Amino acid sequence: MRSSIPWLVAGLPLLLAGCAANPPPSNAPEPLGQAEFDTRIQELEASLTQQCDFRALESRQQSQHQTLLSNMHEVGSLLRVLQRDVADIEARGEEPIILREECEVSEPQSDKTLLGRSEWVGFPAIGTYLKARIDSGASTSSLSASDITRFERDGENWVRFKLALNDEDVVVENVRDEWIEAPVQRRVRIVQASGEETRPVITLLMTLGPIRENVDFTLNDRTHLDFPVLLGRRFMMDIATIDVAQTYIHDRPEFPGGEPADQAADDEVAEDQDETEE
Structure with missing residues (x-):
């Protein structure tokens, strides 16, 4: 037992040197407290909600875009029909007959x-x-x-x-x-x-x-x-x-x-x- 003590005393500087050579990393994140943890979770939830809302808005915009395109095609078809009608009138050099109610009517008669x-x-x-x-x-x-x-x-x-x-x-x-x-x-x-x-x-x-x-x-x-x-x-x-x-x-x-x-x-x-x- 006494013979081992000198060896321990001799190895003690080596042990201390090893600990000095591998110190704990100075940039390791500190543990989060409960309040900070809750704040981070809320921020993540808000970010996910915003992304979902954006995708829903994008989907609605695409649907509205398709509806507008459909309406434009329908209007374009009607315009082409009107253009053909106008072209027919212009080709004949004629204006449409516009009718309005006239007041010049017969005088009331006693006999039918x-x-x-x-x-x-x-x-x-x-x-x-x-x-x-x-x-x-x-x-x-x-x-x-x-x-x-x-x-x-x-x-x-x-x-x-x-x-x-x-x-x-x-x-x-x-x-x-x-x-x-x-x-x-x-x-x-x-x-x-x-x-x-x-x-x-x-x-x-x-x-x-x-x-x-x-x-x-x-x-x-x-x-x-x-x-x-x-x-x-x-x-x-x-x-x-x-x-x-x-x-x-x-x-x-x-x-x-x-x-x-x-x-x-x-x-x-x-x-x-x-x-x-x-």
Whole structure:
């Protein structure tokens, strides 16, 4: 036991030298306290939340971008259609016929005007005559129209259309393919055997013999029927009566580019198709 003491004393400087050679690292992080730990956790949570919110915002922006692109494509398609229509008008060097309600109408008469079941009617604003079926069984009057397009002008609802006519329909030829624009007075619900639909209503100055009245017309395609114009009982009320045994009692009106009234007999062929509409 005593013999080992000198060896321990001799090795003590070496042990101390080894400890001095490997001191603890001076830059080691100090342990975090509870408050500092909680603060760091909260900062990490806030950072993750911000990243999630950014990704959600990015997803919404991508969705909105796709919606805008879709709307732009739709608008572009509509613009191309309008450009083609404008190009057609410019190619013909013509302006669309713009219709507005006119105040120059017939004076009230004590006696009602007698009408046949078929008559010629004139539309001064359009510049043409057309055949009309007079039908007290129909509530509203109707004008045959195609390419019906709604639009807005000066804050009002308007409609743009062409007369829908068959090749055999008698008309002043230079207005057959004219664009016509008119303000929409209202829309009406039409009930037929085939179902229900709504149609725009416009007001047109119309002449028929001594009658000169602003008449409300619904617009719809009547090319499957014999008459491009139907006059209903709302038109006839207080101003006309009908004799179904007669046709074309009154002369055909005359317009520039049209045929003389005395040549109308060649076009006056009686049609008996039932066209009653409600």
